[in-house]
Amino acid sequence: MGIADIALGAAPIAGGALLGVAAGSLRGPDVRGAIKSDLELLDKIPDENVELRAALRRSIEERIADLIAATEKTRELREIATSYKGNWRDIVVFVCAVLFTIVWWNVPHSRSNWLVTFVFLIVLSGVVALYASRGVIRALSSIRHRHDEQPTSTG
Numbered sequence: 001m002g003i004a005d006i007a008l009g010a011a012p013i014a015g016g017a018l019l020g021v022a023a024g025s026l027r028g029p030d031v032r033g034a035i036k037s038d039l040e041l042l043d044k045i046p047d048e049n050v051e052l053r054a055a056l057r058r059s060i061e062e063r064i065a066d067l068i069a070a071t072e073k074t075r076e077l078r079e080i081a082t083s084y085k086g087n088w089r090d091i092v093v094f095v096c097a098v099l100f101t102i103v104w105w106n107v108p109h110s111r112s113n114w115l116v117t118f119v120f121l122i123v124l125s126g127v128v129a130l131y132a133s134r135g136v137i138r139a140l141s142s143i144r145h146r147h148d149e150q151p152t153s154t155g
Helices: 003-025 031-044 050-082 088-105 114-149
Strands: none
Touching (some): 003 114
């Protein structure tokens, strides 16, 4: 197996990683910059043009309200993500990763991307196992703490 075969075999994994990087670097529109430019534009509109100034002011206020709402929504999503403790879905993802690794083992080893994909699946299964075990450990410790907090009866 040559370097070209390894590179060709790694192409799907590298493509997925590049897609993830590209998705992570996408930015939305610069709302703050648009508000700033609209405020500058508002200063340039003559005071006599009351109707246009009022319309632009309403537009600016709506953008500011949308910006505040988006900030609050982002904060809520961040709190939900950081409070995540793990649950049964983590275990299902782990089982699926292991099963897919087993299925891949039965694919003909002569394929050019077999080794690269197999190593990737083993690493992925390990990462998912760590994540799932963290949730299981937290669940077991919370059960243990609840059991320890229960009053004991003396006979």
